[in-house]
Amino acid sequence: xxxxxxxxxxxxxVDLQTTSVRELNQRLHDLAxxxxxxxRFRILNPSGAHALAxxxxxxxxxxxxxxxxxxxxxxNKLATVRVHGNASTGIAENLMSGRxxxxxxxxxxxxxxxxxxxxxIRGDASSxxxxxxxxxxxxxxxxxxxxxxxxxxxxxxxxxxDAGDALGDSIYEARLYVRGSVAGLGADCVEKEMxxxxxxxxxxxxxAAGIDADASHFRRYGxxxxxxxxxxDNAGAY
Amino acid sequence: xxxxxxxxxxxxxxxxxxxxxxxxxxxxxxxRGPDSAGVAVYRDPAPSGWSKLTLYSANTHERWGVVRxxxxxxxxxxxxxxxxxxxxxxxxxxxxxxxxxxxxxxRPDLRVMSAGSVIEIYKETxxxxxxxxxxxxxxxxxxxxxGHTRMATESRVTTEGSHPFSTGxxxxxxxxxxxxxxxxxxxxxxxxxIEFQTENDTEVAAGYLAWRLREGATLEQALEGCLTxxxxxxxxxxxxxxGFAVLRDPIACKPAVLAETxxxxxxxxxxxxxxxxxxxxxxxxxxxxxxxxYVWEKAKV
Numbered sequence: 289x290x291x292x293x294x295x296x297x298x299x300x301x302v303d304l305q306t307t308s309v310r311e312l313n314q315r316l317h318d319l320a321x322x323x324x325x326x327x328r329f330r331i332l333n334p335s336g337a338h339a340l341a342x343x344x345x346x347x348x349x350x351x352x353x354x355x356x357x358x359x360x361x362x363x364n365k366l367a368t369v370r371v372h373g374n375a376s377t378g379i380a381e382n383l384m385s386g387r388x389x390x391x392x393x394x395x396x397x398x399x400x401x402x403x404x405x406x407x408x409i410r411g412d413a414s415s416x417x418x419x420x421x422x423x424x425x426x427x428x429x430x431x432x433x434x435x436x437x438x439x440x441x442x443x444x445x446x447x448x449x450d451a452g453d454a455l456g457d458s459i460y461e462a463r464l465y466v467r468g469s470v471a472g473l474g475a476d477c478v479e480k481e482m483x484x485x486x487x488x489x490x491x492x493x494x495x496a497a498g499i500d501a502d503a504s505h506f507r508r509y510g511x512x513x514x515x516x517x518x519x520x521d522n523a524g525a526y
Numbered sequence: 527x528x529x530x531x532x533x534x535x536x537x538x539x540x541x542x543x544x545x546x547x548x549x550x551x552x553x554x555x556x557x558r559g560p561d562s563a564g565v566a567v568y569r570d571p572a573p574s575g576w577s578k579l580t581l582y583s584a585n586t587h588e589r590w591g592v593v594r595x596x597x598x599x600x601x602x603x604x605x606x607x608x609x610x611x612x613x614x615x616x617x618x619x620x621x622x623x624x625x626x627x628x629x630x631x632x633r634p635d636l637r638v639m640s641a642g643s644v645i646e647i648y649k650e651t652x653x654x655x656x657x658x659x660x661x662x663x664x665x666x667x668x669x670x671x672x673g674h675t676r677m678a679t680e681s682r683v684t685t686e687g688s689h690p691f692s693t694g695x696x697x698x699x700x701x702x703x704x705x706x707x708x709x710x711x712x713x714x715x716x717x718x719x720i721e722f723q724t725e726n727d728t729e730v731a732a733g734y735l736a737w738r739l740r741e742g743a744t745l746e747q748a749l750e751g752c753l754t755x756x757x758x759x760x761x762x763x764x765x766x767x768x769g770f771a772v773l774r775d776p777i778a779c780k781p782a783v784l785a786e787t788x789x790x791x792x793x794x795x796x797x798x799x800x801x802x803x804x805x806x807x808x809x810x811x812x813x814x815x816x817x818x819x820y821v822w823e824k825a826k827v
Binding site for chain 2: 335336337354355357358374376377393395396414415433434
């Protein structure tokens, strides 16, 4: 998916062979709150470095050319961060808003605790994808590993491929959509009816993610609301 | 947390520069394990009928020539010791088991780091960068190698508690994680005649593999047994005379990444270590599945 550009849009290129991660992140942080400066960045030679483009708070377009290390684009607000490669543990952790796109695969805990925004993984995601998600939408083109959407609270996880074991264990109100097979459902996670509103929701997310798939082929999973914390008799314990 | 790396050469160019690549990979894992570092390098096979020992001495002025003379007297020929910092490699005209037993009996002050025909193990406390310089890792040529950077959790920071752990002739193990049933398992294995030199949890995993292999299991079967008998977190890399194997526990909290090009296969805790290899940007890279044994071996001629 091409990034919308205009001839006047200023592009800054940052090479991590000659610039430190700290300098890069400071440069990006300095643009928070609409401060003047370029809105588009191209990051070269990430070489698996950790914490790239974390804590952004501006409408920036950041393209990272290669594989990234842990917690890339964590806590992101407003910005679009695109990784042209694979991502290690914790991509887009606690995403607040904006978009994070991984062109390759993502390691474990992708989108963990995310509160909003959209995370797109074109390849596969590993275990614990969307763990404790709190409003983020995650669209994975391929498959997700075991314990995905563990204790997921709200938001959507859309999986174009298969899901590993214990999907949605101890889930609250998040919606899980899987096109392929599910190796096993976690505690209190059940399959639910795929109504029109759900097909519409999946279609919208696939379109936003730029992933070509038929929304009607997905199945929906969610909470049976049978665990301890759902029982009114236990309300006094809190 | 710990860091583990492995490199398997598929081309003569990579074999020639194996140590240089290994050192670069190891240094990238410093933040995962600043306490100690170690490597197992598979290189220079001993001639038929000979074997190779890597020995460690806490005595910085160890007279390795005396050790060589003792081995000569007991077995016949023994090459000049090849000394690197606190370690020395001795190639002796004897079965590896016999040479190792001789050292244990006559020089209990020395530690046998490895025994076999191709393996050499070096490990020491301190930062990986210092270790790489002190042991001149960049000099090594070889077919494959494993490395480890340690952040200790289950036992003391000592040379003996560093990885790799030898698990038998030409075998070694490096581990990222921690085992919780190592005390009980150590006692069980002791009853089977497996010897332990430390209170370290990884040594128990190494001992378990040695026991299973002794009982006739293949490496793959022995590793699959880990899934049943070891309780805890682990990513293991196991070195053999012909290659290496990788296994992650079924929960897979501990990271691992694998990558392959026409010239090499590499594994590491993180991509950072693989990014330093030639052609890494175009390598096929993937995350090993939990509970699945991966093996690479030299084609046997």
